[in-house]
Every structure is written in C-alpha cells, then in structure tokens.
Amino acid sequence: MRKVAIIGTGHTDFGFNSPKTGLELFCEAATEAMVEANVQPKDIQALYCGNGLSDFSEGQIMIQSYIADSLGCRHIPATRFEAACSSATVAIRDAYMWVASGFYDIVLVGGTEKATAMGTALATRTFAMGTDARYEFPAGLTFPGFFGLLANLYAKKYNIPFERLRNQMSLVSVQSHSYGVKNPHAQFKKEITVDQVEKAFMVASPLTLLDCCPFSDGAAALVIASEEKARALCDTPIYIAGVGQASSGMLSCQYKDIPRLKAREISVKQAYDMAGVGPQDIDVCELHDCFSIASIIAAEGLGFAEFGKGGQLWEKEETRIGGKIPINISGGLKSKGHPIGATGASQTVEIVKQLRGDLVGQERQVEGARVGLVDTLGGDGILCNLILKKERE
Amino acid sequence: MEYPLPFERYNSALKKNILLGLKCRQCQKITCPPQMTCQECSSFDLEITELGGTGTIQTYTTIYIAAENRENEVPYVIVLVELEEGPWIMGELSAINPEEASLDMIGKRVRMGNRVFPGDRYSNGSAARPVFYRLD
Ligand SMILES: [Zn+2]
Helix, strand or coil: CCCCEEEEEEECCCEEECCCCCCHHHHHHHHHHHHHHHHCCCCCCHHHHHHHHHHHHHHHHHHHHHHHCCCCCCCCCEEECEEECCCHHHHHHHHHHHHHCCCCCCEEEEEEEEEEHHHHHCCCHHHHHCCCCCCHHHCCCHHHHHHHHHHHHHHHHHHHHHHHHHHHHHHHHHHHHHHHHCCCCCCCCCCCCCCHHHHHCCEEECEEEHEECCCCCCEEEEEEHHHHHHHHHHHHHEEEEEEEECCCHHHHHHHCCCCCHHHHHHHHHHHHHHHHHHHHHCCCECCCCCEEEHHHHHHHCCCCCCCCCHHHHHHHHHHHCCCCCCCCCCCCHHHHHHHHHHHHHHHHHHHHHHCCCCHHHCCCCCCCCEEEEEEEECCCCEEEEEEEEEECC | CCCCCCHHHHHHHHHCCCCCEECCCCCCECCCCCCCCCCCCCCCCEEEEEEECCEEEEEEEEECCCCCCHHCCEEEEEEEEECCCCCEEEECCCCCHHHHHHHHCCCCCEEEEEEEECCCCCCCCCEEEEEEEEEE
C-alpha cells in the first residue's frame, strides 16, 4: 500500500439556520480545500461525501452527484457515506483506501449537513433513526437518552458518587466552550460555568442541555493524495498513518461491554497498530463528545485513562493545552457544533491544522504536535479512527 | 435461510405479554431481542423460546425532550433490564413518578407488561414495547 497524505483542508462556519443549502456548504469547504491543495476540478478523480440527513432536512438524496457536478468535477464517481455522526470519517477512511491501493491519486472527501432547518422535534426524530427502529425507538429512546443510560450505568458500575461524576461531566462542557471561544468557525463562542451546566434544563437525566452538543449546519472537506502527488503539490503534507473502523449492534445487545463501547477499542487498536503508535504517543486528539459523558467514555476507550477514571483527566486539566493529552481544542462537538455528516471531516481538518502548526494565531496551538488522533462515533455503534502524522516514516 | 424470529411474530406475542427469545442449541445462551444468529456464539442453530419477563434494572434515564409527535409522552423513564435468562432488553418503567427515578432503582426487580407505540409516518406500523413494573 502507498503512503497517503492530506494536502488541503476547508471548513465552513458551523451554526444555526444557515441560509445555504447542504450542497452549497460542501462546495465552499471543498473549493477552500482545493485551493489550499493547488488542485483543479479536473484533477479530482473521485468524490466521497459524508451526509446523514439531507433526505429529511432538504428532501435531497444522492446529493453527492449534484455536488460533484456543481464543483466542475464532471462525470467522476461520487459516493455518499451514511454512518450517522461518523459518516465523514468513514468516507475519509475509504478515500484513504482507494488512494493507498493505487486506484486513485487525488480524491476529494468531506461531509455536509443541515440539521437545524428541521427544528428540534423532527431533528430529534431523525437522530433517533440511529437507534434500532423496531426494538429501541418504540420504547422512546432518543440520542440524549442513549447517553443518559450510559451515564447512570457508568456511575453505578465504577462506583463513582453521582455528585463527582456530575462535576466531571460539567468540566468537559466548560473546557469545550473555553476553546470554542477561540475557534472562528465555532457555533458557540461563549464561556460557560459548572453551575450553568448543572442548572440548565434536563434533556435526558442526568444530562442537561449544556451536557449536549447542538444541532448544527456546516461542512468540511479535505483533499487526499498519494505521496508522490503530495510531494509535488504541497510543502506540508500530513500523512494518514493509521485507520480503524468497527461496528456493534443495538445498545441492549452490548450488555457485556457497556458503558465501554467495544467497537471503539477494536477500531482504535487497528489504527494504533497500523501507525505503530500507542495512546502515549498521541500529541492531540479530537474525540466524539456528542454528550459530556461520551467524552469521558471515549478518553478511556482510546487508552488515555483507566476505565472509570476518564473524568479525572478533566479534573486535573490534563485535557487542556499543556496537559498530558490535549482533547477537543477545537471546542469539540459541544461548542464548535455537530453537523453530523460533516463532523468527522471537521475533526480531521482540526488535527491537520494542529500538526501543521496553523493555530498559533488562534491561541489554541498544541506546540510541537506531531501525531494526532481522530475519533468519531456514529449512532450506537459505528466507530472510526484516524491517526495522522506530520512526517512520513 | 428464514429469519428465526421475525419482528411480526415477536411483536404479536409481546402484545399478549408473551416475551419470545431465541435459545441457541449450540451454547444454550438466549438471544433477545431477536437476531439472525446467537448473540453469544453466532450459531444459526436457534429455537424460539418463551421468556419469563422478569429481571433487574441495570440503568435508567428520564426523557424530557421527545421526538416529533411523542411530546405528549414526556417525561418518561427508560430502563435497560437484565432478564433472568441473561439477555438485556429496553423498555419503559411504568407506575413511577419520573421525577423520583434515581440510581437507587438499579438492581431492583421488575416484571414485564407491554404498551403499543402506534407508529409515526417514518415507522412501518405499530410496535409493542416492553413496559416494566417494580416488584420490589
Ligand atoms: Zn450460541
């Protein structure tokens, strides 16, 4: 397999009520990535687009072919990846495979979503389509409910006094907002306090509104190239050193593992082994913090803390810049926003910028970062991980 | 190969408060809700079996923000229950004030009944779901 690099990135603002269509958002992120990569529409050999809900939000299926045509990438193969919140990460993993195999040299990959136009009730309904339609949704399961179940199980299983877990979860949201303020693309540029998180209205106990990421609109994109093309086109290629993906079934069927998510442990091990690194080698991580408890569970699954002790990373500020493992310096899904089809591409763009050293001006650069990890969770059980490295081995 | 316990059969039994699962002839473990294969050993060698419907609460959440057209149901409590036969299933906890749901409920015994979700425009018809009642 050939070495594969990311040579261009693009990212729209994330937010509420974008006046643009999902297609328009993708095209803006994509052209930014193409300009950065110094490639033209004729150079793009395939387009992979993560998208979860354009059917419901805009009445649009097969958005990928309209995107390719609008971008001037005429008649290329264009494919939509639907893996709920991990749609774009799964798309990037496949783009990697096609370039690594030698089939393509340059691929455009990203994701787009317009969720806020649906309103809270329909958006909650469509997000719940990521649960089992016959054995979970009829019981009334929603996505905050999924993580509410896990949060209470976590407190019980690891025998953590609820007040302590409550505080740890609040610290996750507070940190995300403290960095979101510095991210020009973030949906929320506003600091919050532990007290505000705990006093916000309950969405699905024990999770309040400020434990939950928002519905968002936005897009992000990357240009992926073979090493040979990357060296010709780009001074600062960022290499995809490891990839992993795994899935699992409905929540009740994961009973032997939860609150651990076994698929994550399998996926990230694939990525670590392929890249020849371990959790101790990761300089910066973007992980899937759809809910505050999800960050704690993810940090453990990725190997940054013992099981039951993930929250201590935030208590000790180990997850901030300068700490043992800087996590979600973008503001995370909580503060930056969570346009589900675009989320994994956004996380990857963030890690690329961290490894290139682009974020000094935003005062959120992890100095000297060389190895970064992307972690995205779709629904109850699609996990995808990417490890990016600054230098070629 | 035929699906061993299709939703339609599981659902019509549940509407009569009968909980069906699948017993594996290879490893003897029970799978519920139904799958194509044993959730323990992936064997296809399964037979339909009736489960007792009692178990213990393993975790819960109280839902305050509902999906479209289910707003009139909130607040309600969802539990994951470990059945006496081993598998976990999801259902609603009934006969409780949702505001009083707490971690103390974990480990308490419950018995199953059912309630029917009539379905919405995105569902393929109605679906019975387990509803649990506290035994202690
Ligand atoms: Zn078996």
